[in-house]
Amino acid sequence: MRYSSGFLFFILIAVQSVFAQNSIEITDVWINEAPPTVKILAGYFTINNHSDDPVDLVTAHSPSFQKIEFHLTETQDGVARMQKLETISIPAQSDFSFSPGEYHLMLFNPVKTTKAGEMISLQLTFSNGTNIDVEAEVKRSELPPHHHHH
Amino acid sequence: MLLTALFVIVCVALGAGVGIYTSRDYTASNAVKPAVEGFLWPNPRIIQPFSVVDQHGNPFGLENLTGQWSFMFFGFTHCPDICPITLSLLSQVQKKLAEQDTADKVQIIFVSVDPKRDTPEQVADYVSYFSKNLIGLTGTEEQIAGLARQIGVVYIVNDETAPGDYSVDHSASVFLISPAGQWLGLFSAPHEVDDIINRFNTISEYIKKQE
Numbered sequence A: 001m002r003y004s005s006g007f008l009f010f011i012l013i014a015v016q017s018v019f020a021q022n023s024i025e026i027t028d029v030w031i032n033e034a035p036p037t038v039k040i041l042a043g044y045f046t047i048n049n050h051s052d053d054p055v056d057l058v059t060a061h062s063p064s065f066q067k068i069e070f071h072l073t074e075t076q077d078g079v080a081r082m083q084k085l086e087t088i089s090i091p092a093q094s095d096f097s098f099s100p101g102e103y104h105l106m107l108f109n110p111v112k113t114t115k116a117g118e119m120i121s122l123q124l125t126f127s128n129g130t131n132i133d134v135e136a137e138v139k140r141s142e143l144p145p146h147h148h149h150h
Numbered sequence B: 001m002l003l004t005a006l007f008v009i010v011c012v013a014l015g016a017g018v019g020i021y022t023s024r025d026y027t028a029s030n031a032v033k034p035a036v037e038g039f040l041w042p043n044p045r046i047i048q049p050f051s052v053v054d055q056h057g058n059p060f061g062l063e064n065l066t067g068q069w070s071f072m073f074f075g076f077t078h079c080p081d082i083c084p085i086t087l088s089l090l091s092q093v094q095k096k097l098a099e100q101d102t103a104d105k106v107q108i109i110f111v112s113v114d115p116k117r118d119t120p121e122q123v124a125d126y127v128s129y130f131s132k133n134l135i136g137l138t139g140t141e142e143q144i145a146g147l148a149r150q151i152g153v154v155y156i157v158n159d160e161t162a163p164g165d166y167s168v169d170h171s172a173s174v175f176l177i178s179p180a181g182q183w184l185g186l187f188s189a190p191h192e193v194d195d196i197i198n199r200f201n202t203i204s205e206y207i208k209k210q211e
């Protein structure tokens, strides 16, 4: 089968306009399972801002947790410290990742014990008024991505 | 001019002699200190007797460190980000080391820097989640401070943000203690399983040649 380049171009434009409608996408969302007695969990995801404007992530809510904060783990002189951030700014046309040992959702006081395999609803609210609902899978601790120090 | 040249030649000859002498000397002691990041040889710190409790409420002291290698990590159970990552990673290190032919005895130890909230029961639930072979230590605030001070571990208990909610800043490093009770290695974050294993293997090989 052969398609004319004009047809391919049409498809490309169609795909792009779909993305333009969903200018913010949330991908790779997961929550780190914790031992049953632990009342604080961490969640991770990537925000893809496809729009031409910067946007701020302002709040996160879940019916499964009493409170959610945005945190950054920073290691300075070998000492790790968690810092609370009010908002997360995502520049235009870029991705922002929450990942182990860095940015994370700090999920306080689960309403019940959360186990690997469960799906947790999260609602993320952005400064432009966009609300995005996502389902986060609870997974067993993953190792951080490889850091190379060559 | 000629004298200067002669002087230089004599110095080079002497230098070469010293070089041969020292290289023979090294052959005699059988190994040159390997270039391993965080290897504290030739000045390891000898751990002094201490007393804390393990996750079963049993006393744990220096005698529980001697005779095997220990990887120690200081953290707290209400730490959802780097503590679980590091403990999962160390459990993998232990598993991989056990599969090696030259299996040295290795224990992985989690020390709570939040003994107020981390009772032995809480620590037991926490460490057993990662591996049955993990050891979890807690104690009085003075006992934990004493052990941490010996290994130069820094931690800061922050103010409460809500009743009972507070965070503890703590060292992200992994500390390696030798079977002779010497603090020999400081592995700083971010950690990688294979990197820690390679560094450990090089260090333990070298230490065996010293004995």
Ligand SMILES: [Cu+2]
Residues within 6 Å of the ligand: A071, A072, A082, A104, A105, A106, B081
């Ligand atoms: Cu946090």
